[in-house]
Amino acid sequence: MKSKSLTWTIQDQNELRIQNIRTMEFRSLKRCTSKFLIRLFDIFNSKYSAGLFIHFKSKVLLIAIFLPFCAWSQSIEMRNYEWEGSSAIHQLSATEAAEPVVVITDKRVIEYIYNKDGEIEQYYFRHRIVHINESKSVDEYNKIYIPVRNPDMLISFKARSVNSGGKSKEMLLGEMKPVTEKGQVYMSLAVDGLEKGSELEYYYTTKRYTTYSGSSEFVQSGVLTRQFELDIISPENLIMKAKVYNGTCNMPDTLIGKKRFVTAVFNNVAPSNDEKYAIEDANLTRIEYKLSQNTSTGKTNLMSFADAGNKFYQRLSTMEKDETKAVEKLASKLDLKSKTDEDKVRAIESCIKTSFDIRENADGDNLATVIKKEIADEFGANKLCFALSKIAGLKLEIVVTSSRYSRRFDPDFESWNYLEDVMFFYPSINKYVMPANFVSRVGDPPAQYSGCYALFIKEVGLGDIVSGVTTIKKLPDATAATSHDNMEIAIRFSQDMLQVVQHTHRSMAGFAAIGVRPYYFYAQPDKKKELLDEVMKMGVEGAKVVNIDASNYNLNTNEADKDFIINADITYSSLLEKADKTYLFKVGAVIGPQVEMYQDKPRQKPMEINFPHNLDRTITITVPTGYVAKGLDAINMNITGGETGSPTMGFISSYTQSENKIEIKIHEFYNNLTYPVNQYDQFRKVINASADFNKVTLVLEKTL
């Protein structure tokens, strides 16, 4: 079992997470319309920080890092914190009054102290005052959840609600109830007396797992914050380093008595707007911090990326005898020796992703147990992949980074907070494998890591000593050339002119296939068709899928490198309107409803898409005998944007006509992953062009 007390944790983010749980659940439910998808969704997301597995087995090492200047037990700065006696409601500015909620104060203190045994301990303090302007916001704030290691680790807690008349109602720690969710314990409280115009004030101190290799605090959120303050307090010999992202703040390091204070203050932090084509978390103002120096030992650059790299290597490569035996047995079953490098990698990956159940709460440390039970945590999956690869004689590098959606890896700030996810790079085939990601297969790194910096850890032997040597490199950028969702659509009309009869050949490649192919592969047989039907109906009312089949869906073979192909016969009854013997054919609808973007608020965040991609569609219409098609001019569109001269995004459509055939060609492309805010207008026009095309209607007039 893991020695939990010394585990490097992601606790720090949990409070933030709990507040988002509702929205996250909602989002995930919304995205997945049928039950089985929800289940798969859960499974695909059953990963947790790879960093979790780095922990220190040796206490000696810990003491070496924290070796105190001189050992004495320190007091916790915030232990005896009391709020102000008066509980008057705060006056709001006009801007604040217009917000549903204003966080008046959000003070957080992260404190490291030496206990009487000279061991370092970490405490987390938070004090918040929240002003509720609207009744609707009460529901979001009348329940408090505080993540704790166990209920005893909540050292202090006090809450009060103050009504608009200044009358307050206090709630104490004893009223809290422990709840556990997915292994995380929370202390919870339902807040009494909260209503419109009232304020919630609470503070608490928790003792946390000591985390010093890198953590973060989010400054910005969805609500307006009047004053934010973060204090990082450490014993005088421990120097903490902090960096602000997506914002600016001067953070001096001040020595007061025997303690160091790194303080960050922000005033009037604007709420982050919900924007289309934007990444939320990675663009919020936040502070990353870590231990950098111990003046008692004279050691600088503590917890460096190089240290992390070697630790990752050691943890992944160290095996007990029973483990080696079990892995060798498994490898021989996979018959790796006779295979090419690529096939070896594929066989190892398929084995891990189909025979093993990768989930939290599983034991991943010992591969013999993992292989016996066929259950592993993320670390277990990584270790198994590493071990099998070594046995197969494959050269590989350990790649560690974080998702650009949550926080972009910063090569200049050596925080282990960036070391969340692990994959492997195989130089001989120039490809990556991410064992814990069910939907990905050998190839480029998953899209959320495209173009991110990462640690590349290589095994280097010097005599008997083998270690992991780290370099920081950029992961390959995804390009539009490798991801597309193309359609060849052939359209005719039923004899009675009541229906549009369509054959669609859809081919999805690269990341563009990831939304469908893995789900199709993993879905129960009777759900497979249902899934494809939904994909191919293109959101058109009354669409009926008559025949459908898919090919290249087996993720465990090289089919995964080929285009995922869907062929379908579809009929539509709602795309034809009529007046006498004239028909209006809504041809644009066959590409599906497209996003329409408005420009009502100034854009905050750059536009960021999941991956660069091309959408090429060819629509061939057979005009029925005796009819002539009119209104074709509306098809021609040419909207591009990006750099002058070489557009990086665009929607271009045109047509040709010969006899009774009309052929429409559409080329829509997004070459970049991100577009700067100053290109918002162009981006919007390109996006809206496809929404315009969606409205294109042709008229079929009787010729006689």
Next chain:
Amino acid sequence: MMKIFISTLYFLCCTLVVFAQPDFNTERIRERYPYADAFFLTNKAAINISIKDDKLEIGTDYTSDLLFLNDKANLYKRRSIYYYEENEAISNLKAQSYVPQSNGRLRKIEVEETFVDKPRKRGVFYDDLKQIYFDYPSLKQGAVASYSYHEQYKDPHFIAPFFLAAYSPSSKMEYSVTFPKNVSLKYLLKGDTAGIEFSKKEMKNSITYTWQANNRPAYDDEDEEDNWRLHAPHVILYVDKYTVNDKTIPVLSDVKQLYTWYYAHISQLVTANSDAIQLLADSLTRGITDEKQKIKSIYYWVQDHTKYIAFEYGLGGFIPRDAELVYARRYGDCKDKSSLLYALFKSAGIPAYFTWIGTRSIPYSYHELPTPVVDNHMIISLRYHDQWCFLDGTASGLAFGYPSSFIQCKEALIAINADSFVIAKVPVIEKEKNFKTDSLDITFDGTTIKGTGHSSYGGFFNYMISNAFSDVSEKDKQEGMAQSFEFGNNKCKIDSITWKGVNDYSDTAIFNYNVTIPVYTKQIDNKMYVNMHLKKSLQGELIETSKTKKEKQYDYKYILRQITVLTIPSGYNLFKVPENSEYKSGFFGYNIVYHTAGNKVWMEKTISFDTLVKETNQFDDWNKMINKLNDAYSQVVVLQQN
């Protein structure tokens, strides 16, 4: 919602058989159920009732063996058992995988570790629900996952229903109960009970009832709203009474007995008095002489000023909290809010009554099943104009006179006093009250439609929109409201929207707005084509009769009206108007009428829906209507340019 029981419906969850040699043929089962991932070899629950120290002891032994039919076995490794800690104790949990070996035998691997979690249930802040979970090792095609455990009930009023249905096909499902002869036991068998075999075995001192279902296909819930209580076969047991030392002790003999037990939960609240509540009631009714206004003032205050937070710990799931506490906290669940409403009405001199009720998803009546399984909700009833009115403290924004839609046509158990109660049926709100009328006055400029709109939403439609906007912040309301009215296509822009009657308990909400819809009309040569159906309600709502084998439930009856008036701009003449269209069948129908006068074309459309349940034998009629309606929607007005 009040606490509800955890029924044993085997989603894919579910003791102990030793598989020395497999006596089943996986291949044959696979052939029979090609679409199934797993198959229940056995699935049993055996209840044993005994009397100890003059008290009832009730325990259930569950056993289940699940065979995996394909390589998806891994997806089912984690299994969970849920139980309410305050009323149920779980013991003797044993679980093991039987993994196929190359010699055809099954090797037994024990599950070594179990975990306990305290999950949060949707909509409940804190309760005594617990989850025991564990992971089966080495599951693969042909493997069997087994478990067995014992569940002991602490209160004889709560025996969980047992469903003889599972989301995987099964070989054998069995539910049995053994009880001493001095216990009178009753049961109700519900759902589609075809193929359920019942047997009774009498021994010297005890009787055993057994229900069996053999070779069952997987239970298929067709959609999210599927009410498995209506369709999945299940048995609900309850103890009528028992005799010890010649003394008969009633438990749940009849509704009267249930009521007596229930009443004990509220008796203190009925007699309680509170200065704080009196003061609040006085302030809410001061200067009001009209009784209806007094009722509204109190009812709406509770809806507006108390938030929904449910604590369902032990009997806290059944006993309403003290009104003064709810008032101070400004939150509570349905019972708590009912308690506050009750106390306020009492203080204001308005007779009001605690009421238990089951939502529409619970298809039992009190007389057929006098047990707490029948209800899951608490409201307040009062007499107004010689009629029962039902007030739901949790239905924020719902006007007086409307019951919550999910209790329409349900039985309400109304507490008159310690000795008497009334069972009243909640009325169904007639369709005329739930309406949506959209009047659009439009013209066009090129391909863009421009005009003004006037909409009125009545009854539940108003409640729905009020509810939807109750948690939208003021700064986003204008934009959100405008967006909710978009129609025609997704380029539609609604602006200058104003409204009244939203979130203020009005019967009807009124909206006025301007509308612009770019790229809507089509001009070719000298002809202009305009589809007057800017809103195509029910378009594409065909029922796939090959897949849909169960009735469909609806929240309320309604009438939709859409009136579009097109003013023909100068330079155009009317060329052709579509034909009128209508369809009428039992509970639903529509009517579309066009007429013209001067430079105007009118289209008036009415769709009516007069039932809460669309039965399967109405599906064909329904599809005929939708097809006809779709055809009417495709007809356009043609104008000719001069």
